[in-house]
Amino acid sequence: MPQPSVVAALSDIVEALKPEFAAMSDAIWDYAELSFREHKSAATQIAMLEKHGFRIKRGTADIETAFTGEAGEGGPVIALLGEFDALAGLSQIAGIAEEKPLEDGGTGHGCGHNLLGTGSLLAAVALAQYLRENNLPGTVRYYGCPGEEGGSGKTFMARAGAFADVDTALTWHPAPFNGVRSTNNLAVLEIYYRFKGVAAHASNGAHLGRSALDALELMNIGVNFLREHMPQDCRVHYAITDAGGTAANVVQARAEALYLVRAPQMPEALALAARIDKVARGAAMMTETEVEIVFDRAATNLLPNITLETAIHQNMVALGPVPFDEADVEFAREIQKTMTPEAIASSIRLYQIKGDVFANSRMDGSSGLHLGLREFEGQSHFRAGSTDVGDVSWVTPTAQCWAPAWAIGTAPHTWQVVAQGKSPAAHKAFAHAAKSLATTGLDLILDPDLLARAKSEWREKTEGTPYRCPIPAHIGPKL
Incomplete structure (x- = not known):
């Protein structure tokens, strides 16, 4: 784990960059482009990477909206995974607690990928800046991964060998809770x-x-x-x-x-x-x-890496809770009024919000937002969903965290997610995720033993079952 001064230095970089990244996130929310059609969103992210000195490679895996941005030199190679695709039929006006489409039948960021891609990209930029300012070796590579929603973009990228030289991959996802939850996705x-x-x-x-x-x-x-x-x-x-x-x-x-x-x-x-x-x-x-x-x-099913997940959790403990204010909490409670008590209770069960490291949130959801940090049990749980992050996890050690961009009770792929997609609370959540990922990436660069243990765990779990892409070679991304 980095020293407190290092955590503070990375956090300061993130906070200084946050305003321009919040504007980028909001722009991608506005575009709300569907899988493999995210041309404006991808171009916006590429422009941000170029502004911060990243070397760009376009058309990864022969997908028009897939790309990588790289900074730094030498090993290890730390990958940050980002997404930016939206969902059909989820148009919604931002910042209000009632269902009201911005455009009838339009698209919307109902899974928060405008935030996801922004947070991961911010982590990459912050980590690269810290390495440059402190003359440290290491390569930071951001992956612009299109088509997660019904497209399996990362699966095609893994099939093309895009992650073959990566030492570890890190990512996050917006959620109604803060913390690490190790899952065995399907x-x-x-x-x-x-x-x-x-x-x-x-x-x-x-x-x-x-x-x-x-x-x-x-x-x-x-x-x-x-x-x-x-x-x-x-x-x-x-x-x-x-x-x-x-x-x-x-x-x-x-x-x-x-x-x-x-x-x-x-x-x-x-x-x-x-x-x-x-x-x-x-x-x-x-x-x-x-x-x-x-x-x-x-x-492919997700392959958890407890070593990496533990490292992320430790950094989230060092960072403390997300700095929400009363206005953030009040808007979350207004959103909760559109949900049934059953939906809120179901969300708490789904995300397994149990103990709280900081004891700041009530476990009945009445705090509106998750104000604390979920305890990490150090073991994996069954989760019935699926994600193309799974394919990356079979190629290289991979881990993710979650940050509370939504009110407790918010279900993915709903208008409530879209309504919260531009909120100040959501901006604070992606910045918090960026800090968590950047500090963990620095851990992996500065601590060869941590990286070795993560790789050892990955090898033990994949021994005898090498990755085979489940999509036949003749099938390409479906627009």
């Missing part, structure tokens, strides 16, 4: 099932038709029966993306569903998907239709 596969049949008049010529919609419905029924016979920690979700039209008197000649298959490990996800493929083929056989199975994207 591997996920996304697969389209496209049925092709024969159209016919549904009344006087139905016997001539072969219903693709019937096949799709039979598949969904079959998968529902399969749920009883799959491991309990797996998940299967689906959406009907094409019902074949809206005319009831036509035998539908086409139908399509998108399935998400999740499991604790990628081999389990692939095995479960193979069973679902059989159900789809059986449904096609029963209806005398054809089925095309189209692999879309995937992300």
Whole structure:
């Protein structure tokens, strides 16, 4: 852990840079660009990196909006991972505690990636500046990672070898809590099932038709029966993306569903998907239709690194709580009024906000914002979500922290997240995350033993199971 004077020096750098980075975060919130279309957001981040002396490489993994910015010389190579994509249908006016779209049907930063990318980039710039001012060796590399929302951008980047020479990777995510929570995220596969049949008049010529919609419905029924016979920690979700039209008197000649298959490990996800493929083929056989199975994207399960997570936690203890003021708390409580008590309690359970290092927050959420620091248990917990950070974690030791950019009770992918995306509290949260990551990055540069222990833990967990990208080589990012 850096000495208090070093922590203070890095914190001072972050605070001095914070205003221009807050403006950048707000600009990216305004752009609210979807996966792999984040051209303005990427250009804005690249301009900031260039302003602070970073060397830029564009088009990482042949993705237009993926890039890296590098500063410093020599080893180790410390990676900071950033995101900047938004979500469809979540347009929302900022700074108000009521659901009110900025643009009907528009996009919005419903997962806080405007903050995520800004905080990680700020950490990279602050760390690089400290190394330069103190004539210290080490390479800081910021990764602009597009398409996390439904795109698996980091998976494509990992497949292209973008992280091959990285010693460790660090990142964070906005949340309703402050701290480190080690999680075992699920591997996920996304697969389209496209049925092709024969159209016919549904009344006087139905016997001539072969219903693709019937096949799709039979598949969904079959998968529902399969749920009883799959491991309990797996998940299967689906959406009907094409019902074949809206005319009831036509035998539908086409139908399509998108399935998400999740499991604790990628081999389990692939095995479960193979069973679902059989159900789809059986449904096609029963209806005398054809089925095309189209692999879309995937992300590998997250591999926690307790050594790195402990280091981040220790630095968060040294930093103290996020310096929220009464206005921040009051706005958070106004946001909470739009939630049910059940939603707030569910959020506390989901993020496992248990003990508090500083004992500043009530565990019932009544403090509005998380004013303290979550205790770190030193062990991993099950979490049913998925992230493409998982693929990075199988290539190099990886860890992340969380910072309280949202009111306690706020669920991701909601209008409440978007409403809080430009708030002073959110700006304080990304700056706090930047301080946590920058100090941990400096730890890894100054303490070879810490880096060695993180790598040793990673090697033990990956021994015998080298990383294999779950997306076939012929499949590219889907715009």
